[in-house]
Amino acid sequence: xxxxxxxxxxxxxxxxxxxxxxxxxxxxxxxxxxxxxxxxxxxxxxxxxxxxxxxxxxxxxxxxxxxxxxxxxxxxxxxxxxxxxxxxxxxxxxxxxxxxxxxxxxxxxxxxxxxxxxxxxxxxxxxxxxxxxxxxxxxxxxxxxxxxxxxxxxxxxxxxxxxxxxxxxxxxxxxxxxxxxxxxxxxxxxxxxxxxxxxxxxxxxxxxxxxxxxxxxxxxxxxxxxxxxxxxxxxxxxxxxxxxxxxxxxxxxxxxxxxxxxxxxxxxxxxxxxxxxxxxxxxxxxxxxxxxxxxxxxxxxxxxxxxxxxxxxxxxxxxxxxxxxxxxxxxxxxxxxxxxxxxxxxxxxxxxxxxxxxxxxxxxxxxxxxxxxxxxxxxxxxxxxxxxxxxxxxxxxxxxxxxxxxxxxxxxxxxxxxxxxxxxxxxxxxxxxxxxxxxxxxxxxxxxxxxxxxxxxxxxxxxxxxxxxxxxxxxxxxxxxxxxxxxxxxxxxxxxxxxxxxxxxxxxxxxxxxxxxxxxxxxxxxxxxxxxxxxxxxxxxxxxxxxxxxxxxxxxxxx
Numbered sequence: 001x002x003x004x005x006x007x008x009x010x011x012x013x014x015x016x017x018x019x020x021x022x023x024x025x026x027x028x029x030x031x032x033x034x035x036x037x038x039x040x041x042x043x044x045x046x047x048x049x050x051x052x053x054x055x056x057x058x059x060x061x062x063x064x065x066x067x068x069x070x071x072x073x074x075x076x077x078x079x080x081x082x083x084x085x086x087x088x089x090x091x092x093x094x095x096x097x098x099x100x101x102x103x104x105x106x107x108x109x110x111x112x113x114x115x116x117x118x119x120x121x122x123x124x125x126x127x128x129x130x131x132x133x134x135x136x137x138x139x140x141x142x143x144x145x146x147x148x149x150x151x152x153x154x155x156x157x158x159x160x161x162x163x164x165x166x167x168x169x170x171x172x173x174x175x176x177x178x179x180x181x182x183x184x185x186x187x188x189x190x191x192x193x194x195x196x197x198x199x200x201x202x203x204x205x206x207x208x209x210x211x212x213x214x215x216x217x218x219x220x221x222x223x224x225x226x227x228x229x230x231x232x233x234x235x236x237x238x239x240x241x242x243x244x245x246x247x248x249x250x251x252x253x254x255x256x257x258x259x260x261x262x263x264x265x266x267x268x269x270x271x272x273x274x275x276x277x278x279x280x281x282x283x284x285x286x287x288x289x290x291x292x293x294x295x296x297x298x299x300x301x302x303x304x305x306x307x308x309x310x311x312x313x314x315x316x317x318x319x320x321x322x323x324x325x326x327x328x329x330x331x332x333x334x335x336x337x338x339x340x341x342x343x344x345x346x347x348x349x350x351x352x353x354x355x356x357x358x359x360x361x362x363x364x365x366x367x368x369x370x371x372x373x374x375x376x377x378x379x380x381x382x383x384x385x386x387x388x389x390x391x392x393x394x395x396x397x398x399x400x401x402x403x404x405x406x407x408x409x410x411x412x413x414x415x416x417x418x419x420x421x422x423x424x425x426x427x428x429x430x431x432x433x434x435x436x437x438x439x440x441x442x443x444x445x446x447x448x449x450x451x452x453x454x455x456x457x458x459x460x461x462x463x464x465x466x467x468x469x470x471x472x473x474x475x476x477x478x479x480x481x482x483x484x485x486x487x488x489x490x491x492x493x494x495x496x497x498x499x500x501x502x503x504x505x506x507x508x509x510x511x512x513x514x515x516x517x518x519x520x521x522x523x524x525x526x527x528x529x530x531x532x533x534x535x536x537x538x539x540x541x542x543x544x545x546x547x548x549x550x551x552x553x554x555x556x557x558x559x
Contacts, residue, residue: 028153032160032179033253036315039167040175042250042321046242048176049249051112053230053237054102055126058095060222062088062130078200083207085134085199099123110237114173122177125184132188135195151194155187168226217355220268220364221300228366231373234391239380240387240520248387249330250318258302259336274351285413288348289423290481294423297342297478303337304431308438312445312456331391332500335398341424344403348413357408365404371398427478430470438463 037045070076070084080311100120106247107116163179169177192198237245277283314326351357372393380386403417410416438459444450469481 023362023467025053025081028156028160032163035164037165037318037322039164040172042243042246044173044176045250046237046246047112047118047173048113048240049114049233049245050237051122053101053233054106054119055123057100057223057226057230058123059097059128059129062092062126062133062225062426063289067280070134073299079202079204080211081134081138081197082202082209083199083204084137084211086203087208088130088133092126096126097122099126111244112242117174118177122179122180128181128184132191134199135188135191135197138195138197143488151187153188153296154190155183155185158186173487213444217285217359218350221355221359224362224366228369231370232394235373235377236350236387238388239377244387247322247325248328248391250323251330251391254313254329255303255306255332255336259299259339267497274348278352279396279415280343284348284352285415288344288409288413289415289420291344291347292420293423293427293481294477295344296337297338297427297476297482300337300424300466301434302430302465303333305437305460307371307464307469308435309442309456309459310458311442312452316452316456327388328497329393331388333394334395338398338402341402342405344411345420348409352412354408354412356440360446361404361408365397365401368400369394372397424475426474430467433470434463434466437466450482554556 003501011423028053069082081538100123102115103119103123106119107113140209159179159182162182166175166178233245233249236248274287276288310329310333311323314322314329318325330362346358346361373390376390376393379389402467406420441455441459441462444458445452445455
């Protein structure tokens with residue numbers, strides 16, 4: 001029972017800190033994206049999108065595999081961590097050199113000269129990421145998720161300032177480059193200080209090879225997944241135009257932003273928790289199931305709401321020049337709504353040590369996805385179909401992928417696809433009931449000419465109100481669970497602050513240690529000692545009543 005409560009508290013605390021980090025980053029990113037989109041326009045975003053395709057693929061070698069293996073390995077020590085650090089750094093430098101000399105040819109392939117120098121500069125993300133990759137694994141391994149809050153938030157704020165200032169002064173695409181580099185440099189520096197883990201002068205090739213037995217499958221899986229995802233951007237940028245790619249990426253960015261705020265914390269927190277209980281099939285199933293139900297309840301509502309308000313939302317935040325991104329945004333809402341289901345299933349598979357099965361699933365899914373992409377390319381070359389069909393094809397393959405990811409857990413965890421569907425279908429139903437009237441409200445602006453800001457505010461209020469009302473009407477257990485989890489987290493923080501306050505008040509004060517009298521039972525003595533100590537503490541606190549009361553009132557206001 002105690003272990004169950006510990007895992008619950010660890011998961012809730014970890015998710016809470018990751019969600020706070022993501023929410024802070026989301027708010028800042030939202031503001032910055034709006035400003036930069038209006039200042040720079042689709043062309044600059046198209047150029048940077050082409051560049052990041054190849055950096056993202058190369059970054060898989062740095063960020064995937066070894067870090068996951070460190071978290072999964074129960075007895076990972078300093079030699080393991082240091083060996084992985086130097087290995088990752090070496091790999092990243094080799095990749096950067098290859099990317100640097102390939103940049104002119106990539107620019108020539110797309111017919112965009114500026115892509116070459118931008119790729120050579122932005123490619124510095126690879127060795128910088130390698131410097132902090134082990135810190136990330138160390139944090140996940142030791143459930144220190146609070147550390148992400150500081151590093152990510154500070155990096156996001158400073159990079160936002162740099163990006164906006166450079167955009168205002170006319171640097172164009174280089175404003176986006178500077179913003180990205182500042183973000184990763186500051187983030188890794190802060191992470192070094194708050195984690196207080198530093199590589200030691202030790203290395204073991206034997207340890208690296210041992211970790212490779214598990215990690216290479218995760219690495220190849222990540223590479224296949226990323227290459228497939230980025231191939232869509234390559235097709236969009238080459239077969240159509242960088243401007244079409246900009247509309248596609250901007251439409252994807254908002255669902256991705258929300259999706260990562262939900263899926264990201266779950267991804268980071270769930271795996272180390274599952275890895276810690278990997279030998280208990282029932283616990284792994286219960287944690288996975290709770291993760292799917294909780295994340296779907298949240299993300300289905302967010303994505304349904306975003307898809308519903310997409311037209312007015314785009315006019316308000318980005319302006320009329322970005323209206324072609326609206327259908328991409330709505331399709332991407334479907335894709336990112338399903339990500340947490342896949343994430344939870346895959347994390348469970350990895351946690352129980354089945355990286356081989358993880359790799360097989362990726363190969364099957366991407367074989368299907370690539371076949372669909374080939375069909376799209378052939379149709380574009382022969383009859384010239386709209387680029388929107390590329391996004392539609394991705395949505396279809398995502399639905400198939402969710403079923404493929406869930407299939408093995410029938411045997412591994414006794415958690416079938418049918419059981420998972422029963423868990424999430426009620427949330428999908430109330431999202432449709434909520435989204436339909438919210439979507440209809442777009443016509444208040446588009447057809448009747450109402451103030452678009454007023455319409456957007458009305459849509460958000462109606463959407464949230466309907467979702468909460470339906471949750472209460474149908475008495476969803478997950479709704480109560482989330483409310484209790486939030487209350488528990490806030491209560492814990494308040495209790496910790498009050499305990500800290502009491503400790504500060506008692507600092508320097510002496511409390512007499514009571515002793516048991518002869519003939520008194522141990523239980524009675526303990527009870528009497530507690531009473532005596534409480535009395536002494538009360539007397540000391542009473543003397544400092546004014547100071548404590550004032551501080552306590554201030555704390556309550558802050559809470």
